[in-house]
Amino acid sequence: MKVLWNLFKKHPKKTIVISILLIVYYFSLPKQLFNDPTSTVVTASNNELLGATIASDGQWRFPELDSVPYKFKQCILQFEDAHFYKHFGFNPVSIGKAFLENRKANRIVRGGSTITQQVIRLSRKNKQRTYFEKFKELVLATRLEFRYSKERILRLYASHAPFGGNVVGLEMAAWRYYGLQPNQLSWAESATLAVLPNAPSLIYPGKNQEQLKKKRNRLLKKLYDKAIIDNLTYELAIEEELPQSPYKLPSFASHFVQEVKKEHEGKKIHSSIQRNIQQQVYMLAKQHYELMRQNEVHNLAVLVLDVHTRKVVAYIGNAPTTSKHQKDVNNVVAPRSTGSTLKPFLYAHMLESGELLPSQLVKDIPTEIAGYTPKNFDLSYDGAVPANEALTRSLNIPAVRMLQRYGLEKFRENLREYDIKHINKSADHYGLSLILGGAEASLWDLCKLFAGYAGTVNHFETVKHRYYTKEFQNPSYLFDEVVNFGKVTAQTNYIDAGAAYLTLNALTEVNRPLTDQAWKYYDSSQKIAWKTGTSFGNKDAWAIGATANYVVGVWVGNSDGEGRPDVTGVGSASPLMFSVFDILPKSEWFLEPYEDEEAVAVCSESGYIALPICPSETKQVTKNGVRATPCPYHIEVLMDKNETYRVNSNCEAIENITAKTYFVLPPLVAYYYKQRNPNYRKLPPFKNGCVPVGENVIDFVFPTKYKSTISLTKGTNGEVNPVILKLTHADPTASIFWYLDDTFIKETEEYHEIALKPEIGEHIIAVIDNLGNEEKRVLIVE
Structure with a gap:
């Protein structure tokens, strides 16, 4: 410093000029x-x-x-x-x-x-x-x-x-x-x-x-x-030759690249996409598109996630279609009607709460709830069906009844915890249709949910029977990013491992497409938990599957929302999903989380907790499942010594009476159940003189005769007026189930009256009360 000062004193102007030049030089470069x-x-x-x-x-x-x-x-x-x-x-x-x-x-x-x-x-x-x-x-x-x-x-x-x-x-x-x-x-x-x-x-x-x-x-x-x-x-x-024509950049992940650009424009991003798998999935998607467009279905999406790392392995945002058919729409993130894809999560939460056991019978009967009338895809009824079968067959009526029983608001809160981006409205907005596609979600979020369930079961073993606080984390597509699953706790924030495992295990029984029916007979096959979904009007077809290592999700449809005949989850989306699983490394099935389950005696016919009078078998249920409802359908019936008729002590000597156990469903449930279960036994009739008081309690007000002929009149507007059928019941609290030619019409309570416009010809009107009492009338319409 002293030397510089001396230099400045001797040559002040030169020193200043040189200093300025050095400063200018230093800052000359941007x-x-x-x-x-x-x-x-x-x-x-x-x-x-x-x-x-x-x-x-x-x-x-x-x-x-x-x-x-x-x-x-x-x-x-x-x-x-x-x-x-x-x-x-x-x-x-x-x-x-x-x-x-x-x-x-x-x-x-x-x-x-x-x-x-x-x-x-x-x-x-x-x-x-x-x-x-x-x-x-x-x-x-x-x-x-x-x-x-x-x-x-x-x-x-x-x-x-x-x-x-x-x-x-x-x-x-x-x-x-x-x-x-x-x-x-x-x-x-x-x-x-x-x-x-x-x-x-x-x-x-x-x-x-x-x-x-x-x-x-x-x-x-x-x-x-x-x-x-x-x-x-x-x-x-x-x-060597010189280059003759320009090369095109790779285009088999174009929608993924555009999605990355939204957050990382102008940067070079090292992604988690596995190039060989991405290329193979792209070719499978292209082949599938060629088949689908024959039915004028022009769009699809495929997402593959690694369950363990929660990284994106393959990402196909759309089919190689044309601009006319919205080729630029990224269907991985676009919201679509969920169809039946939310049903497994309702099933899981009901298992977790103990309100349902895996094979418990649930009702599948004509249902109307506050003006909402759900229908099964094939418009048929089973009467009663095991809950796991209702899930794998994707039956709509049991799902709606289960949602009503579990609580719409409670299930909406469960979905809120999963952070599904597009399900952002209140429970009242969706109503009970929430479980049948009344809400919208993206393929990204649905795959995230399945990965969360698979991860919950995997992590239950790796973290010594405990849970991560952020199990349902958003997947990552960045190669170097480590997904943060949060802290390890004794209690889950989402779903327990037992319920998640039982749900995934149930989903392995979904009937595969015809091309994959014999999968169990091949050594190279693997168990896959999968669920399909089809939205109203055949607009959206879903298939999402999970193993311990991978989740594969597929959506097929038209990006503009146009529905097409035969577009279904099973027929349109699942074949592509299974083709993608075929190119992925095979996965062993999950380890069952026995520490989060209980072994209980379950009624082999009803699926409820077994009573002493029930035939039973031991099954794994969730920890809360041990508090589930005991079997309501097995009763002891007093029979004569030949076990031919029902009797009671008023009409039969006690020494001639024997008790026998019967599996008895409510009348309307039994009506449909016995059509699919020919081994179902109706209660035997009472012995003459043994009919208890109140057995014949139904009486028609109109028509009074067993066989009546009527003519339908027309009103002033030219429309045919209905015929009004009325009856009374001795029990004011009874429910009456009305049938026209073996087809269920309506259930009435308190006031038993219905209006019908039957076709010309002969018809049978049948009514059954909730105790099984039955009456019939023959109506001839002229």
């Missing part, structure tokens, strides 16, 4: 040398290119290279700046030679710029080549040498040099002209690209081929003369 927009570039897990989008200024300019490949480095150094590692930003010898030649020609015929100077010129947008501009480039080049290493300067040059047309940078040039990554280029290919920044117009296909080849071969000869390549390499290199 902090950010290049501010040009760059392409969004997405690579697969193995760093191979998946796709890219053009930069906002219309240039194909990839983000800065991480390194310059050896072959291209040698080529560009020998062609542009052989003394690059020896000079400090400029080469006086080259500048001197250029000056003399340009003066002799009276125009600029040669440049003496180093690579460092060319980086400066590129950053200054190739301003007019004057001596003054050259001087500024020289000064800034020396400043650049202070700031960056030689390797960084070389990377800047390779990343921003022009390579013809709107191609900027080595990486894009390698893809555009050779369809390769820069490190995969041969010596001839590297030499071709090395000479282009000097004369980028030479690359146009079909033009200047001879001139470009001469420049390339001169460079290859120089490499040989410098002993950088051997004779054989040189001889082979000069025989």
Whole structure:
């Protein structure tokens, strides 16, 4: 400091001037040398290119290279700046030679710029080549040498040099002209690209081929003369053809690339997509699209997740369709009617709460709840069906009745905890149709739910029978990102492992498509928990499956919402889902979480907790399942000694009475149940004289006769008036179930009256009360 002060005192003006010049010199170089927009570039897990989008200024300019490949480095150094590692930003010898030649020609015929100077010129947008501009480039080049290493300067040059047309940078040039990554280029290919920044117009296909080849071969000869390549390499290199037509960038993950761009525009993203699986899934999707479009179904989506890492393995946002059919819509994230895809989650939460056991009978009968009348897909009824079978057959009526029993608001709260983006309205808004597709969700969120269930069961073992607080985390597509599952706790925030496992296990019994019916007989087959869904009007077809390692989700339909006949989850979506599973590594089935289950005696006929009078079997249920309802359908019936008639102590001697257990369903349930279960036994009739008081309690008000003939009249508006049927019941609290020709019509309570418009002809009117009492009338309509 003292020396500087003394210098300042002796030469104050000079010191100030020099100081100012040094400050100007220091700040002469912009902090950010290049501010040009760059392409969004997405690579697969193995760093191979998946796709890219053009930069906002219309240039194909990839983000800065991480390194310059050896072959291209040698080529560009020998062609542009052989003394690059020896000079400090400029080469006086080259500048001197250029000056003399340009003066002799009276125009600029040669440049003496180093690579460092060319980086400066590129950053200054190739301003007019004057001596003054050259001087500024020289000064800034020396400043650049202070700031960056030689390797960084070389990377800047390779990343921003022009390579013809709107191609900027080595990486894009390698893809555009050779369809390769820069490190995969041969010596001839590297030499071709090395000479282009000097004369980028030479690359146009079909033009200047001879001139470009001469420049390339001169460079290859120089490499040989410098002993950088051997004779054989040189001889082979000069025989290589020049690029003839541009290569297209990979396009089998275009929707994924566009989705990445939304959050990472202009960046290079190393994704978790496995390129070989992505390509195979793309080809499967393309083949499936060719089949589906024969039914005018033009769109689809496929998502594959790794359960353990919760990373995206494959992502197909749409079929390779046309602009007319919304080819740009990303159907992985687009909200669609959920169809039946939420049914497994209702089933799981009812298992967890103990309100349901896996094989417990649930009612499947004509149902009307507050004006809402759900129907099964095949418009039939089972009367009663095991809950797990109702789930695997995707029956609508049992699902609606289960939702009403569990609680619409409570289930809506469960879905809120799962953070499904598009299910964002109140329970009242959706109503009971929530379980049948009244809400919308994306393939992304539905796959996230299935992965969460699979992860819950997997983690239950790995974290010693405990749970992660963030199990239903959003999947990640970033290769280096580690999904945070949160802390480990004793209690789950979502669903317990027992309920999750029993649900997934039940879903393995879903009937596979006809092409996959014999899967159990093949050693290479694997158990898959899967669920389909079909929205109202056949607009959306879903199939989502899970193993311990992977979740595969498929949506098929039309992005514009047009429904098509025969578009169903089983027929349209599941074949593609199983094809995708076939190309994935096989998975072992989940370890059963016995520590989160209980073994209980379950009635083998009703699926409820067994009573002492029930035939039973031991089954695994959730811990709360032990508190489930005991079997309500097995009763002891008093019979005569021949077990032919029902009796009681008022009409039969006690020594002639025997007790027998019967499986008895409510009348309406039994009416449909016995149609599908021929072994179902009705209660035997009472012995004469043993009918208890109140047995014959139904009496028709109209028609009073067993067989009546009526004529339907027309009203003033010309429409046919209905016939009003009425009856009374001795029990004012009784329910009456009305049937017309064995078809259920309506249930009435308190006031037993219905209006009918039967067709001309003979009809049977049957009524059954909730105790099983039955009456019939024959109605002849003229």
